[in-house]
Amino acid sequence: MNDVIILGAGPAGMTAAVYCARKQLSVKMLTTDVGGQTLWSGGVENYLGFDYIKGSDLVDKFEEHLKKFAVDMVYKTAVSIADGQDGWAVEDVDGRKHQAHTVIIATGKSPRQLGVTGEDTFRGRGITYCATCDAPLFAAADVAVVGGGNSGAEAALQLADIAAKVYLIEAGPELTADEILENKVYDHKNVEVLTDTAVTGIDGTELVESIDVNVNGRPRRLAVTGVFVEIGLTPNSDIVKGLVKLNATGEIVVDRSGRTSRPGIFAAGDVTDEPDKQIIIAAGDGARAALTAYDYLLYLV
Numbered sequence: 001m002n003d004v005i006i007l008g009a010g011p012a013g014m015t016a017a018v019y020c021a022r023k024q025l026s027v028k029m030l031t032t033d034v035g036g037q038t039l040w041s042g043g044v045e046n047y048l049g050f051d052y053i054k055g056s057d058l059v060d061k062f063e064e065h066l067k068k069f070a071v072d073m074v075y076k077t078a079v080s081i082a083d084g085q086d087g088w089a090v091e092d093v094d095g096r097k098h099q100a101h102t103v104i105i106a107t108g109k110s111p112r113q114l115g116v117t118g119e120d121t122f123r124g125r126g127i128t129y130c131a132t133c134d135a136p137l138f139a140a141a142d143v144a145v146v147g148g149g150n151s152g153a154e155a156a157l158q159l160a161d162i163a164a165k166v167y168l169i170e171a172g173p174e175l176t177a178d179e180i181l182e183n184k185v186y187d188h189k190n191v192e193v194l195t196d197t198a199v200t201g202i203d204g205t206e207l208v209e210s211i212d213v214n215v216n217g218r219p220r221r222l223a224v225t226g227v228f229v230e231i232g233l234t235p236n237s238d239i240v241k242g243l244v245k246l247n248a249t250g251e252i253v254v255d256r257s258g259r260t261s262r263p264g265i266f267a268a269g270d271v272t273d274e275p276d277k278q279i280i281i282a283a284g285d286g287a288r289a290a291l292t293a294y295d296y297l298l299y300l301v
């Protein structure tokens with residue numbers, strides 16, 4: 001039985017692990033990957049101590065720091081949490097159970113899916129959810145970006161310098177990106193903005209070859225080899241649905257100390273209803289949840 005199990009090795013989870021380990025708690029961490037969303041960031045300019053650092057390099061620094069502490073790493077996705085004897089039982093994707101007195105949920109967010117035919121088939125075969133990671137793979141290609149908010153506009157601008165032609169697809173009547181980004185988008189001759197446009201399917205053989213859309217109700221097929229989905233992020237909170245209180249968007253409701261509605265379960269970072277999703281905020285949340293879990297354990301035993 002561990003003192004604490006931390007779910008997720010993004011900035012929130014890794015900071016929580018360092019704080020727990022420094023408090024001499026026995027810590028196990030279950031995670032799908034190491035780094036989380038920070039891996040997707042091309043360059044970070046707002047994490048104190050680094051005026052500019054690649055997201056993947058910042059993750060390396062975090063991991064290097066984490067490795068100095070006794071944290072039992074399990075590179076597995078957690079699939080359920082149940083009220084166990086004397087604490088909580090976390091089940092991983094292989095069906096193995098892990099027990100602890102407390103759990104810190106730091107599972108962050110994942111890109112929202114389009115939910116159209118072809119998406120499952122061509123994920124990673126032309127469909128991507130991270131322009132920063134994958135734009136360079138589409139040099140001189142024709143591509144589509146789905147989503148006319150800030151992320152979509154930023155993706156379209158990145159791709160405009162790399163790809164031959166970029167379709168920027170927005171479901172509503174106009175782009176919702178900030179004006180400064182929107183103006184830049186319209187300044188690029190190789191970006192075609194399609195508003196009032198719904199994606200209906202993605203097609204190809206081995207790889208993506210086209211995307212089907214409905215422009216103002218009229219069907220159109222765009223020949224593209226890349227589809228960048230930029231329609232927002234969704235909290236990875238399914239694992240605690242029904243166990244702790246979630247808000248309307250599925251974020252875990254926490255108090256100022258990182259407590260959820262269930263004693264012994266804490267949460268930190270982007271998966272929570274804390275406003276402003278940033279690396280430094282997630283890291284701070286992780287530290288606070290760890291200290292709150294430590295206090296909870298002091299009174300438990």
Ligand SMILES: Cc1cc2nc3c(=O)[nH]c(=O)nc-3n(C[C@H](O)[C@H](O)[C@H](O)COP(=O)(O)OP(=O)(O)OC[C@H]3O[C@@H](n4cnc5c(N)ncnc54)[C@H](O)[C@@H]3O)c2cc1C
Nearest residue numbers: 008009010011012032033036037078108269270277278279
């Ligand atoms: C493209 C992009 C660029 C960004 N640029 C910046 C920037 O420049 N500056 C900035 O401050 N912020 C930036 N952000 C935001 C920042 O990355 C996030 O706010 C931050 O990473 C949140 O950290 P987190 O630890 O809460 O979650 P995440 O980083 O999402 O990490 C969650 C972790 O949980 C793991 N996980 C998920 N589900 C499970 C499960 N069931 N079981 C086990 N593990 C699980 C994941 O594998 C991951 O390791 C950017 C975000 C994006 C998408």
